Amino acid sequence: MTENKHHIISLKVYIIVFFTLLLMTALTIITAQYNFGSLNIILALVIATFKSSLVLLFFMHLYYDNKINLALIIGSVLFLGTFIGLTMIDTNRRTDLYKIKGEVVNKQARIYDNHNTNQSDH
Amino acid sequence: MSNEKTSYFQHHFADPEQQYEASKFGMWAFLVTEVLTFAGLFCAYAIFRAWNPEMFINAHKALDVVMGGTNTVVLITSSLTMALAIRYIQMNNNKAAIINLLLTLMFAGTFLVIKYFEYEHKFHCGHLPGAFYNPLISPDCVSIEGNNPHVFFSIYFMMTGLHGIHVIAGMALISWLIIRTTKGHFSPAYYTPVELVGLFWHLVDLIWIFLFPLLYLIG
Numbered sequence: 096m097t098e099n100k101h102h103i104i105s106l107k108v109y110i111i112v113f114f115t116l117l118l119m120t121a122l123t124i125i126t127a128q129y130n131f132g133s134l135n136i137i138l139a140l141v142i143a144t145f146k147s148s149l150v151l152l153f154f155m156h157l158y159y160d161n162k163i164n165l166a167l168i169i170g171s172v173l174f175l176g177t178f179i180g181l182t183m184i185d186t187n188r189r190t191d192l193y194k195i196k197g198e199v200v201n202k203q204a205r206i207y208d209n210h211n212t213n214q215s216d217h
Numbered sequence: 218m219s220n221e222k223t224s225y226f227q228h229h230f231a232d233p234e235q236q237y238e239a240s241k242f243g244m245w246a247f248l249v250t251e252v253l254t255f256a257g258l259f260c261a262y263a264i265f266r267a268w269n270p271e272m273f274i275n276a277h278k279a280l281d282v283v284m285g286g287t288n289t290v291v292l293i294t295s296s297l298t299m300a301l302a303i304r305y306i307q308m309n310n311n312k313a314a315i316i317n318l319l320l321t322l323m324f325a326g327t328f329l330v331i332k333y334f335e336y337e338h339k340f341h342c343g344h345l346p347g348a349f350y351n352p353l354i355s356p357d358c359v360s361i362e363g364n365n366p367h368v369f370f371s372i373y374f375m376m377t378g379l380h381g382i383h384v385i386a387g388m389a390l391i392s393w394l395i396i397r398t399t400k401g402h403f404s405p406a407y408y409t410p411v412e413l414v415g416l417f418w419h420l421v422d423l424i425w426i427f428l429f430p431l432l433y434l435i436g
Contacts, residue, residue, distance in 0.1 A: 101237075103307045104300075113297045120289050120429075124282065127434035139430035147423045154300045155419045161238060164245040171249040175256045179263050186264050196268050200365045203348050 102159040112153045119146045225407045237409055244413045248420050251383075255424055258376045262431060265368050272363030276370070277435040279344050279359040281335060285433035288331050289425060295324035296422040299391075303415050306408045311398055314411075318395045321418065325388045332381055339370070346371035376428055383421045390414045 123142045131138060152158040157165045189195055230236040266273045302317035342358035343351035350367030352360065361369075394414055397403065403411055 116293045167245045171252040
């Protein structure tokens with residue numbers, strides 16, 4: 096059994112990726128100290144996406160791997176985007192129908208309990 | 218002897234390589250379900266932040282950026298040592314692999330200790346989820362302006378809590394790897410469990426990479 100087909104990533108690549116990740120962490124903390132308005136969240140997410148791509152491609156070996164695994168994880172990101180994207184379209188337009196922004200949420204809110212008390216009220 | 222050497226090989230696969238690829242594909246499928254589990258929480262985060270933008274900015278000041286940032290560095294370092302452990306097993310250097318696995322376990326423990334101090338402070342200040350939210354007026358506690366701060370802490374505790382459970386699960390798996398590596402179960406020809414636990418551990422790091430800016434660095 097002299098099977099050694101798997102790619103062994105060089106120490107240099109790991110170290111470069113590691114320091115890039117640390118640098119990006121510093122960058123995201125530094126940029127958070129300044130206010131760029133609505134760009135804040137976009138900048139934070141771009142940096143986080145870049146960092147996670149590095150982790151996926153090198154620490155998780157996707158760059159060298161069978162591309163079916165890459166397809167799987169990209170698929171999950173697409174579903175995540177659809178899920179949050181469509182929900183946000185709904186969430187953001189609800190204010191057209193009724194006031195919901197900043198409305199007080201009952202601290203004791205428990206949906207099942209409320210349901211029961213509503214029934215007993217009648 | 219040859220039987221013992223290939224004892225990991227299961228008869229329903231064509232060859233060990235196919236077995237390895239199939240295991241890894243299965244692990245990635247599991248990681249997809251993990252991403253989608255957290256997607257529910259990220260979605261809740263997006264909805265409540267859209268409805269309470271000012272409160273989120275005020276409430277995030279109750280979180281400690283230094284502790285959160287330290288934990289980010291700790292997790293990234295643990296990801297490196299995990300990746301190096303796999304590399305050393307691929308190079309048939311079990312001793313270096315065990316050292317790196319122990320380091321990974323140690324960093325995971327460090328993460329949880331820091332997390333404990335963060336949680337401890339939240340409990341002290343009454344910055345707790347939902348009905349348990351009961352802010353303490355004290356100079357060492359941030360007072361939060363705006364409606365619904367309890368919602369922020371519901372989201373904070375659910376997201377970091379589920380992530381913390383994953384860290385504990387990862388620690389259990391890494392301990393199991395250390396025992397098996399010590400017993401000499403792994404070689405360059407067979408190290409699938411190390412590879413798969415490695416993938417899981419990197420996912421835990423990956424989720425934290427998003428949690429950190431979204432919770433600690435809102436601006």
